Amino acid sequence: MHLLDGLNEMQQQAVSTTEGPVMVMAGAGSGKTRVLTHRIAYLIEELGIPSNQILAVTFTNKAAMEMKERVSKLLDRDVRNMWISTFHACCVRILRKDILYLNKHTRDFVIIDEEDALRLIRDILKSLEIDKKEFNPKVLKDAISKIKNKVYIPSNNPYTEEIVDKVYLNYQKVLQDENLLDFDDLIIMTIEIFEKFPHVLEYYQNLFQYIMIDEFQDTNSIQYHLINLLAQKSKNIFVVGDQDQSIYSFRGARIENIDLFQKDYSNTKIILLEQNYRSVKNILNLANSLIEKNQKRIKKNLFTVKTFDNLPVYYRAESGYAEAIYVKEKIEQMLNEGYNYSDIAILYRANAISRLFEDIFIKYKIPYRIYGGVSFYRRKEIKDIICYLRLITNLDCDFAFKRIINEPKRKIGDSVVEKLTAIKDQYHVSLFAAIDYAEGIVSKQQLNALLDFKFMILELQERIEDCSIDDFIDLVLQRTTYLEMLQAQNEEGLDRLANIYELKSILSDVNEDITGSNYEKLNVFLSDVALKTDADEIDDKEDFVKMMTFHQAKGLEFKVVFMVVMEQGIFPNQLIRDHNDLEEERRICYVGITRAMERLFLTNAINRRYQGMITSNNPSQFIKEMDAKYLEAYGHLNGSFENNYTRRIKIVADDKPINKDYKVGDKINHATFGDGLVVGVDSKNITVAFSVQYGIKKLVANHPSIRKI
DNA sequence: AGGTCTTTCCTTTTT
């Protein structure tokens, strides 16, 4: 049975235990994706389960895509129509079919992202005349999301329930009126249909004979509720998770679901995957020694057979700049040792940290790519063009209308939109249709601008089938004068235009993949564009260093990992409130370490510029918590905080001397003995005269505690 | 309505 070949005993068990509830506790790098993909293939090939009766849920598009690809390879056939997707995409697929039951939205609802939602909240605050200085829209949005996700809200929040409720109700009303759904709604509405219309639920319960959930430790309450509903009938539910890698609790993820699952499914079979196939011993031991400091966890015994002589390295630089230089030098060293740029990843706690390293990499011509930050589909110009396409394909889409009515500027400002909104409310029409009632309400000039806009959109609508959908972008760009606006902006405009051309090439793929009229093609594309996050797909062909946050690195692996800016206040972050938060930060650190296969570098600096200020942070407490015998430490290890612990870590001479070629008469500084004068030099050592207190010492010349001054 | 100066705010963020 080839699907079990090459799997260890536990993995085979996980693949072949198909009936009833199963929970797999899969440590980092223990081959859980392998198990999941083989299990799907096993169900289809060995048990003859129809491929559309299996539901596999992942957390990222990337993970879903990877899983589909691997299953497709195992089965040697097209799996495009299988239910392998994220929670949200799965719900969208259900809602596009069944949302009419709720009688609130139509099937062509528009999904809005977080930024769009925030925009709506700001508008609502304005209309309710609530001061946004007093009530931060972002906090309100989070509060609303927490209500929707049924997450407990601490009672000490200054946001009186009254205000939150008021904004919440208005927000929901706007969403319904404008046929919009936010990310939370996708899950909630699906549950609502299932609970109100049992025959719909039954349909899906019968459809999904086998359900599999990846990254189970990161499911939140309603997601858990959803899969519970679906699995009620077959009880063939298979979840894979690792509590030590739960790093999304700030978004409502509940590790408790692991316990809950075992209670809700009393006959759960538990399978432990404890062999790590990714990291060498020293790295795994280091990770284990750290995560043991978490009290709230079940001990496990993750082991590896991979050995390697190198120890993970800790380096404390003098400044953020020096830290980046060190990383650059180590990258060069790794290249000499035979690694490629693409084997190397720089991981950090916050996106803003990438900048310093970026500057150095540009200067020294190290090819790199930053993942995350502002993702492609969130860029202003992309959203603008998408909203043009939305309005053209659906004139009633007020949300799109508001975004682009004055972009590029056509002298239709807020006051005009307010007037149109009043007309809309009075006649119960869309904003676009409200233009027809605007005569006499807006000035003559404004009316003309509105009519120009109207005819422009109508004309584009008529010409939609005239060319391929990607070429239609050019038409939109020209006719709306968006192109003209960008061309007037020099460099920035060119960047934005390049992004739009990128969108165009994505659309040309859509053009080939989907059959039907342009109108239909665009509708398919637009229907779930909000769910797309990374057009920045990893391109393995090119050779570059990857830079990303720890969160983004989850599920990935790299031969060489740099964990940078390991400083107290940044990581763990200063905003943590309690012990639970600290444990989550520690798990983030654990996730970071366990991404590394062969080489690991932890770095930080004594001083750095951060958020416009010069700050000096202590080394991250996590460094101190790691078992020192798995670390080699270099650099500026002096200072009261560290004296304590430098004793605990091995200080070994750096393979590259920081200061070389001393000669008699040089002034140097030693970490412990202070300033001194070189009085003698031989092949390896220097003799230095320090202050009376320390006298004359013979020292290893390239020792990291010595530097030239 | 739109340009420019000034103030404010900064975690993480699979969807």
Place this chain on the structure above:
DNA sequence: GGAAAGACCT
């Protein structure tokens, strides 16, 4: 330090 929202001026 730098983006983004807000205030102020034209």
